[in-house]
C-alpha cells in the first residue's frame with residue numbers, strides 16, 4: 325500500500341490534516357508521525373517544522389510537502405536531506421486572505437476611517453474629503469504567488485502600486501515591477517506604504533532596517549506579513565517613534581508568540597496580529613498536494629519545488 329506520513333508537531337492538527345487527506349484519496353494510507361513511531365517505509369511526507377529524526381528513519385521518501393508557503397523553518401538541505409525534493413504550498417487559499425490583510429493595512433496607513441471612529445464616540449455627523457490615492461504609492465516586496473495577488477488587489481482600488489522581485493516578468497497587470505538589487509533603492513524611494521511578502525532567505529533577512537526605511541517617502545507605513553526576521557525591530561521602532569513612519573501593521577515576529585514585554589505591543593501606531601494574515605486552507609492544500617503526488621507518480625515534475633540554492 326502507498327503510504328503518506330503526516331508530521332505536524334501539534335497532534336490534533338495532524339489528525340485534522342489526516343482526515344482532510346483521507347477525503348481526497350482512497351489510494352493512499354495516511355499515517356501520523358510521532359517521535360515514538362516505528363519506520364513505515366513512507367513514500368511521501370507532509371510536514372510542518374519536521375524533526376530531523378523523521379528523515380533519518382524514513383529512507384524510502386520520494387518527496388516532502390510543506391504545509392505552508394514559507395519554507396524557512398524547514399531546514400532544506402540540513403534537517404531535510406539535500407537530495408530529497410521539497411514542494412511548498414502555492415497559494416492554498418492564502419493569497420486572497422493576504423490581499424485582504426494588505427488592504428486592511430492600507431486603510432490603517434491612510435487613516436481614512438480613524439476620524440469617523442472618533443466622531444462616533446462624540447455622536448458627531450460630519451463628512452470629510454476622501455484621501456487622494458496618488459499621495460499613497462504602495463510598494464510590494466515579493467511578486468510571487470501571494471505578492472502578485474496582493475499588488476493587483478491594491479492596484480484595483482486605484483492605488484499606484486509597484487512590486488519588487490528577483491526576476492523580470494512580461495505581464496504585470498498595471499503593477500510597475502522593479503527587479504534585483506540594482507533597482508531596490510529606486511523602488512523604495514517611490515514607496516510610501518511598504519508591504520512585505522518576501523520569503524525569508526539569507527538575501528532577505530533583516531531587509532526592513534534603518535537604511536531601507538530611510539529611503540521610503542516621508543510619513544510612510546510598513547505592513548509585514550512575511551516573516552519577523554525580515555525586520556530589524558529596533559530600527560522599525562525608532563522609525564515609528566521619530567515619526568519617520570506613521571506606523572506599521574505586523575503579523576509576524578522574531579519570536580512567536582510575541583513576548584508580553586515586547587515594545588511592539590504597546591507602541592502607538594503599531595498594530596499587531598498573531599500570524600494570521602494567510603492560513604493555508606485545508607481543502608485547497610490537501611487537493612493541491614495530492615495533485616502534485618499524482619504528477620510525481622506519473623513521472624512529471626509538479627510546480628512549487630523549493631530551490632535549495634535560493635532557499636525558496
Ligand SMILES: NC(=O)c1ccc[n+]([C@@H]2O[C@H](COP(=O)([O-])OP(=O)(O)OC[C@H]3O[C@@H](n4cnc5c(N)ncnc54)[C@H](OP(=O)(O)O)[C@@H]3O)[C@@H](O)[C@H]2O)c1
Pocket residue numbers: 393394395413414415418465466467468469470471488489490491492504521522523524525527528549550551575576599600601602603636
Ligand atoms: N503571515 C502569513 O500568514 C503568511 C502566509 C503565507 C506566506 N507567508 C510568507 O510569504 C512568503 C511569500 O510567499 P509566496 O508563496 O508568495 O512565495 P513565492 O511565490 O516564492 O514568491 C516569492 C517572491 O519573492 C521574490 N524574491 C525572493 N527572493 C528575493 C530577493 N532576494 N530579492 C527580490 N525578490 C525576491 C521572488 O522573486 P522571483 O519572482 O523573481 O522569484 C518572488 O516574486 C512566504 O515565504 C512566507 O514567508 C506568510
